[in-house]
Amino acid sequence: MATQKQDYSAKDIQVLEGLEAVRRRPGMYIGSTDQRGLHHLVYEVVDNSVDEAMAGHCDHIQVMLHQDGSVSVADNGRGIPVDTHRTTGLSALETVMTVLHAGGKFGGGGYKVSGGLHGVGASVVNALSEWTRVEVRRDGKTYRQEYERGKPKGRVAPVGPAEGTGTTVTFKADATIFQDAEYDFGVLAQRMREMAYLNRGLWITIANERIDSELTFYFEGGIASFTRHLNHSRNVLHPKPIFIESEVGGTMVEVAIQYNDGFSESTYSFANCINTIDGGSHLTGFRSAHTRVINEALRKQKILKDDDSNLTGDDVREGLTAIISVKLPEPQFEGQTKGRLGNPEVKNHVESVVYEGLNRYLEEHPQELRRIGDKCLMAARAREAARKARDLVVRKGLLDGSTLPGKLADCSERDPSKCELYIVEGDSAGGSAKQGRDRAFQAILPLKGKILNVEKARADRMLAFEGIRNLITALGTGIHPQVDVGKLRYHKVIIMTDADVDGSHIRTLLLTFFFRQMQEIIQAEHLYIAQPPLYRVQHGRQHTWIYTEQEKDTLLESLRGERNVEMQRYKGLGEMNPEQLWDTTMNPETRTLLKVDIEDAAGADEIFSQLMGEDVEPRKLFIQAHALQVKNLDV
Numbered sequence: 001m002a003t004q005k006q007d008y009s010a011k012d013i014q015v016l017e018g019l020e021a022v023r024r025r026p027g028m029y030i031g032s033t034d035q036r037g038l039h040h041l042v043y044e045v046v047d048n049s050v051d052e053a054m055a056g057h058c059d060h061i062q063v064m065l066h067q068d069g070s071v072s073v074a075d076n077g078r079g080i081p082v083d084t085h086r087t088t089g090l091s092a093l094e095t096v097m098t099v100l101h102a103g104g105k106f107g108g109g110g111y112k113v114s115g116g117l118h119g120v121g122a123s124v125v126n127a128l129s130e131w132t133r134v135e136v137r138r139d140g141k142t143y144r145q146e147y148e149r150g151k152p153k154g155r156v157a158p159v160g161p162a163e164g165t166g167t168t169v170t171f172k173a174d175a176t177i178f179q180d181a182e183y184d185f186g187v188l189a190q191r192m193r194e195m196a197y198l199n200r201g202l203w204i205t206i207a208n209e210r211i212d213s214e215l216t217f218y219f220e221g222g223i224a225s226f227t228r229h230l231n232h233s234r235n236v237l238h239p240k241p242i243f244i245e246s247e248v249g250g251t252m253v254e255v256a257i258q259y260n261d262g263f264s265e266s267t268y269s270f271a272n273c274i275n276t277i278d279g280g281s282h283l284t285g286f287r288s289a290h291t292r293v294i295n296e297a298l299r300k301q302k303i304l305k306d307d308d309s310n311l312t313g314d315d316v317r318e319g320l321t322a323i324i325s326v327k328l329p330e331p332q333f334e335g336q337t338k339g340r341l342g343n344p345e346v347k348n349h350v351e352s353v354v355y356e357g358l359n360r361y362l363e364e365h366p367q368e369l370r371r372i373g374d375k376c377l378m379a380a381r382a383r384e385a386a387r388k389a390r391d392l393v394v395r396k397g398l399l400d401g402s403t404l405p406g407k408l409a410d411c412s413e414r415d416p417s418k419c420e421l422y423i424v425e426g427d428s429a430g431g432s433a434k435q436g437r438d439r440a441f442q443a444i445l446p447l448k449g450k451i452l453n454v455e456k457a458r459a460d461r462m463l464a465f466e467g468i469r470n471l472i473t474a475l476g477t478g479i480h481p482q483v484d485v486g487k488l489r490y491h492k493v494i495i496m497t498d499a500d501v502d503g504s505h506i507r508t509l510l511l512t513f514f515f516r517q518m519q520e521i522i523q524a525e526h527l528y529i530a531q532p533p534l535y536r537v538q539h540g541r542q543h544t545w546i547y548t549e550q551e552k553d554t555l556l557e558s559l560r561g562e563r564n565v566e567m568q569r570y571k572g573l574g575e576m577n578p579e580q581l582w583d584t585t586m587n588p589e590t591r592t593l594l595k596v597d598i599e600d601a602a603g604a605d606e607i608f609s610q611l612m613g614e615d616v617e618p619r620k621l622f623i624q625a626h627a628l629q630v631k632n633l634d635v
């Protein structure tokens, strides 16, 4: 900067201070500086292009991960204005790139993706990048400005002609801030896919130069295509999703609905393309209208008789796959994780759109109404049976935690934050775990054989299984739809299964159970997966436990030439004695636990329905892959 003007104006100083604040405390702006934070940089830049698309000026966005670790995001929008502002003396481009939260002022109203958890704007990405380059194509010219750690290297300048209009932002995340974090192409692609679903007609390409792969997402049906996709391994009750769309009071409302013959509900709500995992006013409005319309329509058709009572929300939501997407000028995100849409007026907006739209649709499609109605009535009857089964079980005190299952070897500690529950497959492994554990704070629950696949069963059948009842009782929280995480008896719930195909199947069944029946426990980050070793290598007088195939290769490589190397493969937990099990898998000082984490609930939902649903082929493919995003966590 020495060659640049020396007389910094107050404005410049403010900018530099702003960038410095971002670099000093990056977590405040992007959440974290791990892989998740790194991905946020990409999302911030893409969001700006999606804003341009939502304003109707852009239909192509291209994301590219380059060889050198930089990322570029190109769009065919109007191009960020480059002319100089009369009072600030800065171009709009430089302002957007260097002034915190400056993005919004130039959008000229309209909807913005930003405003969510982070939504901090391009200047934050710029501040956290080793270098950034922006190219704007406008008025037949290409303009360029480059930056280093957020500071402009020069003024915006024309560098050549241009065809069409648009903006390309290329940045290289600062390695001193994002220590060895790497982009996960799959995770980024999943978000791009979601963006494409939420913006009908928008083309999004994501390419990875490193492995020479490219994916393009474009959905003519928008969120209707999204519901089709979520249902693709399920049997649907009507081939064409119901799609409703309207604008009320400045809120764009879009809803897509498609029923399947399963028992769970998969509803996802979005506000300005941000997944509102805790729902909010748009979801409340949808549910209220949806329940009312179905009841009224079924009464009109005499499918519901005069003396039948109304179907409940749970009845009409069994087997429902739905996407609710609203776009509004000033979304308010609330709650601890900003996952809930606050704007109260949106409830009525969505309610009126869904009431009218769905009512009309069902009037015009009596056959579909009948099929959906039959499904809902069946759900109501099953729910009544399930309630009776549950009441019976509760009356016998089998679920409330007052009588803990005999199989449970509980710990002596009573403070849940210090307690751990190991869910262990099989009695023999359960025996080793009971002897090996620290009984002060570790409890063991052995599960016999396979547990029921809850993806294909309702609560009544589920509760008939002793293993599942034992699990529910031991945890103390109750099950869907009445889970109280506050009552969880162990703040670490650890699934410990054999490192073989059966073990991975049981783990998936358990994950499915938690995902469908106690998702709150996963959201609250209490669910873990134990990592038992795969091999024990004896070399000379030493031995080493090996947890991954990669570790094995590395060790064997380093031991090449050494005599007396012996390797034992551990197929099951039962092959280890209690002391070994403690040393390798249960001792908090030395073990590794994987925390189960749902970053992308719709993606996890799709995987579970595929894994455990009717569609056998993809299930075989997936059975050994991990089901939820499982994060490495050193505990």
Ligand code: 0RA
Pocket (backbone or CB within 6 Å): 048, 049, 052, 075, 077, 078, 079, 080, 081, 106, 107, 108, 166, 167
């Ligand atoms: C403000 C005004 C105008 C365009 C944009 C912002 C814009 C920003 C970004 C960020 C990434 N891609 C973008 N594309 C456009 C246009 C104002 C006008 O031409 O009248």
